[in-house]
Amino acid sequence: MNDEKxxxxxxxxxxxxxxxxxxxxxxxxxxxxxxxxxxLISARKSEPDWMLEFRLRAYRHWLTLTEPTWQKVKFxxxxxxxxxxYSAPKPKKKLGSLDEVDPELVExxxxxxxxxxxxxxxxxxxxDAVFDSVSVATTHQEKxxxxxxxxxxxxxxxxxxxxxxxxxxxxxxxxxxxxYAALNAAVFTDGSFVYVPKGLKCPLELSTYxxxxxxxxxQFERTLIVADEGAYVSYLEGCTAPMxxxxxxHAAVVxxxxxxxxxxKYSTVQNWYPxxxxxxxxxFNFVTKRGLCAGDRSRTSWTQVETGSAIxxxxxxxxxxxxxxxxxxxxxxLTNNFQQADTGTKMIHLGKGTRSTIISKGISAxxxxxxxxxxxxMGKKAHGARNFTQCDSMLLxxxxxxxxxxxxxxxxxxxxxxxxxxxxxxxxxxIFYCNQRxxxxxxxxxMIVGGFCREVFQELPMEFAVEAQKLLSVSLEGSVx
Amino acid sequence: MNSLTQWLETPTGxxxxxxxxxxxxxxxxxxPFAAPAPPAGDLPLLPACADSRRLVFWNETCLxxxxxxxxxxxxxxxxxxxxxxxxxxxxxxxxDESGTIADLNNRNRQETLHIHLEDxxxxxxxLELVFVTDDRSSDRLxxxxxxxxxxxxxxxxxxxRHLDLGRDPVLNVPVVEVLCGPxxxxxxLKWLGNGPDAxxxxxxxxxxxxxxxxxxxxxxxxxHRVRREMHLHLAGPGASCILAGLTLASGLRHTDVRTRxxxxxxxxxxxxxxxxxxxxxxxxxxxxxxxxxPDAQQTGAYQTNRNLLLSDxxxxxxxxxxxxxxxxxxxxxxxxxxxLSAEEMFYLRSRGFDEMMARRLLSYAFASExxxxxEHPGLREELTASIQQILDKVPS
Numbered sequence: 001m002n003d004e005k006x007x008x009x010x011x012x013x014x015x016x017x018x019x020x021x022x023x024x025x026x027x028x029x030x031x032x033x034x035x036x037x038x039x040l041i042s043a044r045k046s047e048p049d050w051m052l053e054f055r056l057r058a059y060r061h062w063l064t065l066t067e068p069t070w071q072k073v074k075f076x077x078x079x080x081x082x083x084x085x086y087s088a089p090k091p092k093k094k095l096g097s098l099d100e101v102d103p104e105l106v107e108x109x110x111x112x113x114x115x116x117x118x119x120x121x122x123x124x125x126x127x128d129a130v131f132d133s134v135s136v137a138t139t140h141q142e143k144x145x146x147x148x149x150x151x152x153x154x155x156x157x158x159x160x161x162x163x164x165x166x167x168x169x170x171x172x173x174x175x176x177x178x179x180y181a182a183l184n185a186a187v188f189t190d191g192s193f194v195y196v197p198k199g200l201k202c203p204l205e206l207s208t209y210x211x212x213x214x215x216x217x218x219q220f221e222r223t224l225i226v227a228d229e230g231a232y233v234s235y236l237e238g239c240t241a242p243m244x245x246x247x248x249x250h251a252a253v254v255x256x257x258x259x260x261x262x263x264x265k266y267s268t269v270q271n272w273y274p275x276x277x278x279x280x281x282x283x284f285n286f287v288t289k290r291g292l293c294a295g296d297r298s299r300t301s302w303t304q305v306e307t308g309s310a311i312x313x314x315x316x317x318x319x320x321x322x323x324x325x326x327x328x329x330x331x332x333x334l335t336n337n338f339q340q341a342d343t344g345t346k347m348i349h350l351g352k353g354t355r356s357t358i359i360s361k362g363i364s365a366x367x368x369x370x371x372x373x374x375x376x377x378m379g380k381k382a383h384g385a386r387n388f389t390q391c392d393s394m395l396l397x398x399x400x401x402x403x404x405x406x407x408x409x410x411x412x413x414x415x416x417x418x419x420x421x422x423x424x425x426x427x428x429x430x431i432f433y434c435n436q437r438x439x440x441x442x443x444x445x446x447m448i449v450g451g452f453c454r455e456v457f458q459e460l461p462m463e464f465a466v467e468a469q470k471l472l473s474v475s476l477e478g479s480v481x
Numbered sequence: 482m483n484s485l486t487q488w489l490e491t492p493t494g495x496x497x498x499x500x501x502x503x504x505x506x507x508x509x510x511x512x513p514f515a516a517p518a519p520p521a522g523d524l525p526l527l528p529a530c531a532d533s534r535r536l537v538f539w540n541e542t543c544l545x546x547x548x549x550x551x552x553x554x555x556x557x558x559x560x561x562x563x564x565x566x567x568x569x570x571x572x573x574x575x576x577d578e579s580g581t582i583a584d585l586n587n588r589n590r591q592e593t594l595h596i597h598l599e600d601x602x603x604x605x606x607x608l609e610l611v612f613v614t615d616d617r618s619s620d621r622l623x624x625x626x627x628x629x630x631x632x633x634x635x636x637x638x639x640x641x642r643h644l645d646l647g648r649d650p651v652l653n654v655p656v657v658e659v660l661c662g663p664x665x666x667x668x669x670l671k672w673l674g675n676g677p678d679a680x681x682x683x684x685x686x687x688x689x690x691x692x693x694x695x696x697x698x699x700x701x702x703x704x705h706r707v708r709r710e711m712h713l714h715l716a717g718p719g720a721s722c723i724l725a726g727l728t729l730a731s732g733l734r735h736t737d738v739r740t741r742x743x744x745x746x747x748x749x750x751x752x753x754x755x756x757x758x759x760x761x762x763x764x765x766x767x768x769x770x771x772x773x774x775p776d777a778q779q780t781g782a783y784q785t786n787r788n789l790l791l792s793d794x795x796x797x798x799x800x801x802x803x804x805x806x807x808x809x810x811x812x813x814x815x816x817x818x819x820x821l822s823a824e825e826m827f828y829l830r831s832r833g834f835d836e837m838m839a840r841r842l843l844s845y846a847f848a849s850e851x852x853x854x855x856e857h858p859g860l861r862e863e864l865t866a867s868i869q870q871i872l873d874k875v876p877s
Binding site: 378412 | 492496759775776778788790791792793795796797798799800801802803804805806807808809810811812813814815816817818819820
């Protein structure tokens, strides 16, 4: 028992390896939010008038909203006037090629294990690196452009492909959607834009790496991915932040738009700074993510591994509008110390024969609190639609909590919905079984947790699966239920 | 604006009534009786009752103790308390804060029926409480209140029935509080056969002491708008509860079953099974929560909700919730919603059943999982007949 306690204590003291701060000269606007700040952001990005109009409409709508309070997480009120809404590393000169990226930035990303130079480890992955408010580098752009794939910072896409942006921006997550989506629409600074043309299976994994560096800033990125008819794209997202005592807000919006026969796979390994063992500091990760299966037989898939953030509060969702379209959600969420997570998904079945799968695995340790909250709605016309949901929770320690709040609404008799959930801890018998066969307790826990999460990990692209496994083993070092 | 309306505006209030309409509770259409209404005229004729002791209530007033007498010595005492008389335990569970229904009942009840079981009491017959309203109760708010205090080691079967025989709507807001003493064993059957226009918003509030067992079997077979709430605290180690329910909603009926089970101490178990059959434009809501408090270790809690949609216009909402703060627990829940299995239909069709027969048979089989558990044979038969009668009207 003492060993177990010791191991649990070790777990709570695990270190966050990505907590360094890069000393880089940035241009940061003073804290505060008003129409002038929005005009400034828009001007800084040399945006066309319609974009500024979009931002201002969103801002004016945001002013009419109040912060939601229904979520099962507690946090001190966010002072939206104390946040700086724009921070960018000062460019030394106009970039000609990737080799000219500020060496300090390259070094920062090297430290994070994200090489910006093309030949390195992730050779099969194109990376868009977002540092605070702006995208600093996008790799493999030429190769992708040759195939007709557009992969660039969204701010650049506003200039180069205004028609596409106007056509799709805010179509899946309108600024009226919720409080944070409205805020994001008003002040978003950068993010990635992906367009995969008809019939193309994008041969590279596309990836964005988000990094918050500057103090007292929020990160509001916006990602828009469009897969035209018959196209396929796999997109990865990673994120880290320095260790700070103050909470920082991250309110992103991700929109996926899949046309007929198209498929989009979106994977996240979220590792924002979770705060220290006393719950001080950390990122508030309040994100709106939604995929629209607009065309028949289209598919959107969310895979997420959530180990960071003081608070994770998001519901990557799928709107299954096209007939026979498919939505998937695979999630592993690990919370430790004072971390809180209220996460899950929504599957809105509108078309005939639509199918969705939800696999959610929650692991709670320390004094963490975690909830799965999900909605499965079978619309009136969703004939023969199917959903299967499984959400399992594992508790490590007796001070943490694990909760499940599924909402299941069925308006069609031929639709089938199944939901099941379990909550357990690692049994002493399981540990004993492993010990008996010469496996140390720590390793046994790793194995059992690995097995618990396997269904989700196997959905991740190769590089990410390795990273996720590593992340989980670091996070769980020495834990015993 | 009264406190109820205000509460309904809060996030908790809105969430609590997300899928149902609380309007009948907040409006002023339904007025309570000013004083305990004495019976006038003849009593409606009720089906004969074979072997239970039966108390009949007209609105809130006890009219007749039809078959009293021989079990006075069994340790069970029954008393009607006027509004100003308190009984130990009354109002401790259904407090004004415990939600809309308790609040309404507390404000409007006239009399409280107090059923007390002495330590070790074990009446050999079930006690049947029949709450009847008729045309004389039109547009009235009827708030019957029952308090059951079960002494240590006592055993009893209580049957609670609600019948609305009038043509116009009545708003029923019954509340039953059950205090289960150590080692007691209480079976509580609830049968709602309200009239087609009845509005029924009822609550059961239970607290279980060490080693007690509480079994609830609830049948919601009629009523225009029905909401049933169950608030149950497992407050003594080793207590166990079984909660089962069946809802049949046809026509334009809307039913809402809400269970809140609190595991406050270690070593308790919950086994919950709620089923719903939706016909025509019927709607059902199941919202079940099991909360395991910190340190309530060795908890076993299982919750299942199954819904069968027999028509394209039927709607079901299912929200099975788990809130767990202790690690050495085994908790699970499951929820399914769908139609009759095509394979099962085919099996019966290939053996000569016509489509309608096959559907009825399978629907009845779906219901029987809950009905068959009713221990009391006479009641089981009556329930079976009622359910069959409803299912026989299902169009194929």
